[in-house]
Amino acid sequence: MESFADTLGSVLVWQALRVASRPPDEKHPWGYGRAEAVASLLVGVLLVGAALLITVQSIHEILIPHQPPEPWTLLVLLAVIAVKEFLFRIVIRGADAFESDAARADAWHHRSDAITSTAALLGVSLAIWGPKWWDLPTLVVADEAAAILASGVILLTAWHLIQPALHELLDATSPELEQHIRQIAESIDGVLCVEKVAVRKSGAGHHADMHLQLDPELSLNHAHALAGKVKARLRSEIPALTGVLIHVEPWFPPTPNTN
Numbered sequence: 001m002e003s004f005a006d007t008l009g010s011v012l013v014w015q016a017l018r019v020a021s022r023p024p025d026e027k028h029p030w031g032y033g034r035a036e037a038v039a040s041l042l043v044g045v046l047l048v049g050a051a052l053l054i055t056v057q058s059i060h061e062i063l064i065p066h067q068p069p070e071p072w073t074l075l076v077l078l079a080v081i082a083v084k085e086f087l088f089r090i091v092i093r094g095a096d097a098f099e100s101d102a103a104r105a106d107a108w109h110h111r112s113d114a115i116t117s118t119a120a121l122l123g124v125s126l127a128i129w130g131p132k133w134w135d136l137p138t139l140v141v142a143d144e145a146a147a148i149l150a151s152g153v154i155l156l157t158a159w160h161l162i163q164p165a166l167h168e169l170l171d172a173t174s175p176e177l178e179q180h181i182r183q184i185a186e187s188i189d190g191v192l193c194v195e196k197v198a199v200r201k202s203g204a205g206h207h208a209d210m211h212l213q214l215d216p217e218l219s220l221n222h223a224h225a226l227a228g229k230v231k232a233r234l235r236s237e238i239p240a241l242t243g244v245l246i247h248v249e250p251w252f253p254p255t256p257n258t259n
Helices: 002-020 035-063 073-098 101-133 137-169 175-186 220-237
Strands: 193-202 205-214 241-250
Touching: 002 035, 002 101, 035 101, 035 137, 073 101, 101 137, 137 193, 175 193, 175 205, 175 220, 205 220, 220 241
Parallel strands: 205 241
Antiparallel strands: 193 205
16 A cells, blocks of 8 residues: 555656756746645655555454465565665665755655565564464464554654655745855955845755845946846855845944943
């Protein structure tokens, strides 16, 4: 069941990456990057649904007497573990290279599948041989117990995928990146103060809005050129910045407090 959700998640990620790669247009001037966040969110929701269904089914099987799984199930699980771990390593490498949250979500979906299959391997082994070796018929439910444990791992993975996706969709800021942008801008001659910086993520890139305070005696042409210099420096030193909007304001020394 979790592998089926994995397949759906991979299809969602694939389509999201296609949409996110589209250039900005008239209706979407900031581009389509957040399609990745939507896909990550949906993958997380799929994982939650799979975990809940597995838990319900496992409890149902515990309450109803049944035979242990067939031994050939272990071979299937070993194959799944190997394939899923291989897929995780391949996809996470690409996700890190392209800074894609959607691909990273898909990679961890594969890793969660490998983890749950490992738990299932242990549970099925106990369910098959435990009752014979230790004369404990109740060990037949070890399969279901492992499935419930695996569901907890799936839910934890889902939370790690949903949380950053929600942060992006709700325009959460990045204090570390903001500070880095502020330091670069303030190091440029002519920038007297960076009053405000706001950063929001969109797909693999970030958009920054900032207010620069400059000498009020500067001409409009000089102020515009200085803002362009700041933007060029930021785009050069932080390639992840796909958009920078700069608002220029006059700088005045603070009024001394006479009280």
